[in-house]
Each structure stands twice: as C-alpha cells, then as structure tokens.
Amino acid sequence: xxxxxxxxxxxxxxxxxxxxxxxxxxxxxxxxxxxxxxxxxxxxxxxxxxxxxxxxxxxxxxxxxxxxxxxxxxxxxxxxxxxxxxxxxxxxxxxxxxxxxxxxxxxxxxxxxxxxxxxxxxxxxxxxxxxxxxxxxxxxxxxxxxxxxxxxxxxxxxxxxxxx
Numbered sequence: 001x002x003x004x005x006x007x008x009x010x011x012x013x014x015x016x017x018x019x020x021x022x023x024x025x026x027x028x029x030x031x032x033x034x035x036x037x038x039x040x041x042x043x044x045x046x047x048x049x050x051x052x053x054x055x056x057x058x059x060x061x062x063x064x065x066x067x068x069x070x071x072x073x074x075x076x077x078x079x080x081x082x083x084x085x086x087x088x089x090x091x092x093x094x095x096x097x098x099x100x101x102x103x104x105x106x107x108x109x110x111x112x113x114x115x116x117x118x119x120x121x122x123x124x125x126x127x128x129x130x131x132x133x134x135x136x137x138x139x140x141x142x143x144x145x146x147x148x149x150x151x152x153x154x155x156x157x158x159x160x161x162x163x164x
Contacts, residue, residue, distance in 0.1 A: 041118075042114070050135035052135060062130075
C-alpha cells in the first residue's frame with residue numbers, strides 16, 4: 001500500500017520557539033542592552049483636537065539620567081520641511097503637512113507632542129511626568145457625514161475644508 005502524501009495545507013506545523021519562550025530565554029527588543037544605549041519616550045496628546053497653550057520640558061530635563069527633551073519648537077531649526085507622505089499628492093488634493101511633533105495644535109488623540117531621551121527605560125517614562133503641557137480642547141468631528149457639513153469643525157484649519 002502506498003502512503004498518502006504529507007499534508008501541508010491545513011496540517012499542523014511543529015513549533016520550535018516554545019522552549020525559549022516558556023523558559024524565559026527568548027530575546028525581545030526590550031531585552032537588548034548595548035553599552036551607552038539611550039531610551040526615548042513620546043508624550044502624546046490625550047485630546048482628539050486641541051490647541052497647545054503651554055509646553056515646558058525644563059523640569060523633565062532636570063531629572064537624573066535625562067539626556068535631552070524636545071518639542072516641535074526645539075526641532076524647528078533642524079527640521080526645515082514636513083515629512084514626506086506615503087501616497088501620491090496631486091495639485092487638486094489638499095494634504096496637511098506631517099511634522100514629527102505637534103507644534104501649536106494636536107489633531108488626533110495620541111499625536112506626538114514632545115520626546116524625552118534618557119539612560120534607562122524607566123527613567124525616560126518617569127521623566128514624561130515632569131513635562132508641563134496645557135491644552136485648550138477644540139471641537140471634534142468623528143463622523144464622515146458630519147465632517148463634510150458646512151458647519152463642521154475643521155480637522156486642519158489651514159486647509160479650509162475636511163475634504164481633500
């Protein structure tokens with residue numbers, strides 16, 4: 001009698017990674033330690049749309065182990081142009097500029113507002129707590145049908161419209 005060919009589609013695949021995972025020997029990015037390595041953390045907006053009325057990283061810079069802290073204003077001289085977008089933009093499409101950090105306004109919850117660089121992952125996370133930031137919440141629009149109405153709040157005021 002001939003044997004049936006081995007099934008690959010729908011068949012089980014023996015797992016090789018389990019011993020390292022269950023014994024704690026697996027390598028994760030968070031486990032990598034290089035001499036002199038620094039860690040970065042990002043302060044993100046808790047608001048979907050707001051003006052940044054105050055942003056001060058000086059207290060974070062005073063924390064032990066903190067090497068640097070940056071806001072959009074700190075990077076303005078070194079970051080002369082907006083980041084390129086990943087889709088084709090033609091003259092008839094209105095596209096907002098994409099910057100690494102929000103400057104005067106945040107446009108979505110989680111928008112990057114400031115970054116801190118420190119000598120340890122816990123140090124850098126703790127330093128974020130010392131950044132002083134004040135927001136003036138703005139109206140938001142979360143429904144596409146509402147967004148195209150004439151009286152809808154603008155997501156990007158400089159574009160003058162919510163449609164591209």
